[in-house]
Amino acid sequence: MSVQQDPERPQATVNVRLMVLVGVVVAALGIAAGLTIHWFPPSASKQAGPIDTLWKVLLIASIPVFVLVETVVVFSVWKFRMRPGEELLDGPPIHGNTRLEIVWTAIPAILLVGLCTYAFLVLEDIEKAPAAQEMNVRVVGQQFAWTFYYTQNGKEYAAPQLHLPVNVPVRFTIQSKDVLHDFWVPAFRVKKDAVPGINVNYRVTPTRQGTYPIVCAELCGLGHSVMRGDATVETRAAFDKFMTGLRSGANNAAGGQPAGGGGGGGTANGKAIFTSSTTNCASCHTLSDAGATGTIGPDLDKALKGKSQQFIHTSIVDPNAFVAKGYPANVMPPTFGKTLQPAQIDALVKYLSDVTKGG
Ligand code: CUA
Numbered sequence: 001m002s003v004q005q006d007p008e009r010p011q012a013t014v015n016v017r018l019m020v021l022v023g024v025v026v027a028a029l030g031i032a033a034g035l036t037i038h039w040f041p042p043s044a045s046k047q048a049g050p051i052d053t054l055w056k057v058l059l060i061a062s063i064p065v066f067v068l069v070e071t072v073v074v075f076s077v078w079k080f081r082m083r084p085g086e087e088l089l090d091g092p093p094i095h096g097n098t099r100l101e102i103v104w105t106a107i108p109a110i111l112l113v114g115l116c117t118y119a120f121l122v123l124e125d126i127e128k129a130p131a132a133q134e135m136n137v138r139v140v141g142q143q144f145a146w147t148f149y150y151t152q153n154g155k156e157y158a159a160p161q162l163h164l165p166v167n168v169p170v171r172f173t174i175q176s177k178d179v180l181h182d183f184w185v186p187a188f189r190v191k192k193d194a195v196p197g198i199n200v201n202y203r204v205t206p207t208r209q210g211t212y213p214i215v216c217a218e219l220c221g222l223g224h225s226v227m228r229g230d231a232t233v234e235t236r237a238a239f240d241k242f243m244t245g246l247r248s249g250a251n252n253a254a255g256g257q258p259a260g261g262g263g264g265g266g267t268a269n270g271k272a273i274f275t276s277s278t279t280n281c282a283s284c285h286t287l288s289d290a291g292a293t294g295t296i297g298p299d300l301d302k303a304l305k306g307k308s309q310q311f312i313h314t315s316i317v318d319p320n321a322f323v324a325k326g327y328p329a330n331v332m333p334p335t336f337g338k339t340l341q342p343a344q345i346d347a348l349v350k351y352l353s354d355v356t357k358g359g
Contacts, residue, residue: 271351
């Protein structure tokens with residue numbers, strides 16, 4: 001701004017005091033803002049507590065560092081900018097300042113080692129084997145669905161949704177049938193990749209009843225965004241009922257909420273199965289009767305018109321048998337033949353056949 005040349009550079013002590021003042025105020029505001037924001041969904045596991053605390057500590061430690069660096073950068077750009085007539089000046093030669101260099105190496109080193117140690121202790125804590133008997137659930141990722149396997153009396157039972165009894169420690173064994181996926185229930189906080197050919201484990205103790213989203217957190221193909229599910233944390237009694245249903249094969253694989261009538265295995269409602277969060281049909285397909293507008297898979301109003309029930313049945317249990325023109329293979333989960341009960345598939349086939357006939 002000043003027209004006259006100003007070879008006098010600003011006085012060091014005054015500027016440092018001003019910078020410290022600005023830095024402290026901005027850092028305090030930043031920390032206050034950082035702690036006010038709700039970064040995570042409600043926590044529903046024992047592991048979430050230490051993880052959330054770790055996050056807050058990292059936030060408190062990193063905001064002052066960020067503010068310090070930015071204050072110095074902004075201040076330097078403003079105060080030491082080139083003025084008219086200084087175009088050819090090279091600035092004064094600067095020699096190293098040993099004391100300063102030791103300080104700015106030692107402080108970050110101490111900070112980093114401290115935070116890493118703390119993070120490591122938290123990791124140890126959340127991965128510790130519980131004293132109580134833990135439950136094992138095998139989680140299998142596959143383009144683009146999760147399947148959960150429960151073992152009882154030496155037999156494995158597959159379920160399309162995750163059910164867990166509250167306050168019972170569970171150890172997941174995560175596997176993949178094809179590509180990298182990542183099994184994540186944000187409310188539990190912990191997540192790990194599902195890697196083909198490898199068993200990956202983590203532990204969680206659900207502490208709050210409710211239904212929480214399951215998310216695939218590794219880009220795994222066209223259907224990645226719909227590779228979702230529900231984790232239901234429920235009472236021991238409700239979980240036992242779920243297991244009984246699973247064992248008897250009459251389990252209501254269509255999620256329970258919209259389809260209703262779990263356990264009985266009576267008349268399954270095709271439309272409810274289509275729209276349920278278990279099958280997720282509606283998120284990929286368009287079907288006017290169900291109000292579905294998905295575009296990842298074929299428009300069923302058109303694709304199923306005039307097709308036989310046999311065709312529809314095969315398309316559900318073996319999606320690659322007839323791949324619609326213009327759509328890639330291997331996008332629809334091939335697991336429905338396993339995770340839906342025969343009666344449910346029949347109901348779904350009949351429903352799809354009925355609503356695509358007319359027109
Ligand atoms: Cu599986 Cu993304």
